[in-house]
Amino acid sequence: MHIFAPCPRGLEELLVNEFNHCGMTQVEQVGGGVRARATQESLYRANLHSRYASRILVRLAVGAYQKEEDLYQMARKIAWHQWFDVSQSFKVSTTAVKSPLRSLDFATLRIKDAVCDRFRADRGGRPNVNTDQPDQRIQLFLTETSATLYIDSSGNPLWQRGYRGAAGAAPLKENLAAGLLALAGWNDTDETGKPVYETFLDPMCGSGTIVIEAAWMRANMAPGLNRRFSCERWLDADRALWTKLRAEARAQIRPMAPQTIFASDMHPGAIAATRRHLEQVGLSDAVTLDQADFIGRGAPATTGLLVSNPPYGVRLSEQEELQAEYPEWGRTLKQQFSGWTAALFTADLELTKGLGLKPRRRFPLKNGALECRLFVIDLVSGFHRKQKPTES
Numbered sequence: 001m002h003i004f005a006p007c008p009r010g011l012e013e014l015l016v017n018e019f020n021h022c023g024m025t026q027v028e029q030v031g032g033g034v035r036a037r038a039t040q041e042s043l044y045r046a047n048l049h050s051r052y053a054s055r056i057l058v059r060l061a062v063g064a065y066q067k068e069e070d071l072y073q074m075a076r077k078i079a080w081h082q083w084f085d086v087s088q089s090f091k092v093s094t095t096a097v098k099s100p101l102r103s104l105d106f107a108t109l110r111i112k113d114a115v116c117d118r119f120r121a122d123r124g125g126r127p128n129v130n131t132d133q134p135d136q137r138i139q140l141f142l143t144e145t146s147a148t149l150y151i152d153s154s155g156n157p158l159w160q161r162g163y164r165g166a167a168g169a170a171p172l173k174e175n176l177a178a179g180l181l182a183l184a185g186w187n188d189t190d191e192t193g194k195p196v197y198e199t200f201l202d203p204m205c206g207s208g209t210i211v212i213e214a215a216w217m218r219a220n221m222a223p224g225l226n227r228r229f230s231c232e233r234w235l236d237a238d239r240a241l242w243t244k245l246r247a248e249a250r251a252q253i254r255p256m257a258p259q260t261i262f263a264s265d266m267h268p269g270a271i272a273a274t275r276r277h278l279e280q281v282g283l284s285d286a287v288t289l290d291q292a293d294f295i296g297r298g299a300p301a302t303t304g305l306l307v308s309n310p311p312y313g314v315r316l317s318e319q320e321e322l323q324a325e326y327p328e329w330g331r332t333l334k335q336q337f338s339g340w341t342a343a344l345f346t347a348d349l350e351l352t353k354g355l356g357l358k359p360r361r362r363f364p365l366k367n368g369a370l371e372c373r374l375f376v377i378d379l380v381s382g383f384h385r386k387q388k389p390t391e392s
């Protein structure tokens, strides 16, 4: 199978490694995603284990097009009834870059018609459309001249790890949070295989997205173990293989050293949300959670990795209010976290200037449409006394 997996921009390399590890072949990165060849097993494995992919799409057809009728003919040729049953609902979505078509909605409608017509011809009936919670998702991707049709093997996007309610969208998508941790070095090991960072802290944890990903990474917990995937309902689904892969993933979970993962936030509502999410994923005992202001909470160990996504004001007045706090955050990092590495994810590209700290690395990333940076700062002992505030 040819697959394409979109991911947050900036995480493509991490995803290439992950897919290679899952047994995919011819893995190559493109802007905003990764292409590869997959077997049924590597496809299942990647859905279960991928921390960085947004979804995994299986390519069913690709070809040139000029008008909607070409798209209809392309979709009509696919034996949809061999993929899913007429009793399952489906949804078609279209994304396009420079498509000459006047209406993408109409293109979507023609694909839907083709799926239904083909089902009627082969099965004497058509599946229902469900735009909210479909059993199967079909994706049309258009460029100026070519059209690609995919079936989505994941279903709900892979950043939905299964512990938030439908309404509980995280401020930070879970796959982006996992990417921030990997870029910051949370998975790095020394020559003996020991993790470079033993202790983790998110001192502005919000609803707990980053700390849950951090704990799962340290525990080697497959992020898809709490959820299901659309490809489990395909007609060729191999239940025994799913059972084997899930059992394998469970057996790979490692115990975590006690008192190594910490999270805090100053707002009681954030603490309540994080506590609820930790309970839902069985991590209440593994994560030490406190309500505390970052200023003055202190470091929980002499060294460690701090990864956080501090508040960012959308309005100018909010931004100015927050910027007034930066020097205090900077002082806290310098005075209370020397020996630590801090990785801060923000849409304020001037954050480190305000903190008076010089980042060792800066990774350009996007949070939705928002241009962001992950600034990685080494807080070496005595470092702050020598450093003058520098341009970032």
Ligand SMILES: C[S@@+](CC[C@H](N)C(=O)[O-])C[C@H]1O[C@@H](n2cnc3c(N)ncnc32)[C@H](O)[C@@H]1O
Pocket: 170, 171, 172, 203, 204, 205, 206, 207, 208, 209, 210, 264, 265, 266, 267, 270, 292, 293, 294, 295, 309, 310, 311, 312
């Ligand atoms: C952008 S949100 C973090 C969202 C989080 N990454 C998530 O996915 O849910 C920023 C958080 O910082 C917290 N915060 C702001 N100033 C703080 C401070 N001085 N000390 C501790 N927490 C603070 C806010 O309460 C908010 O929950």
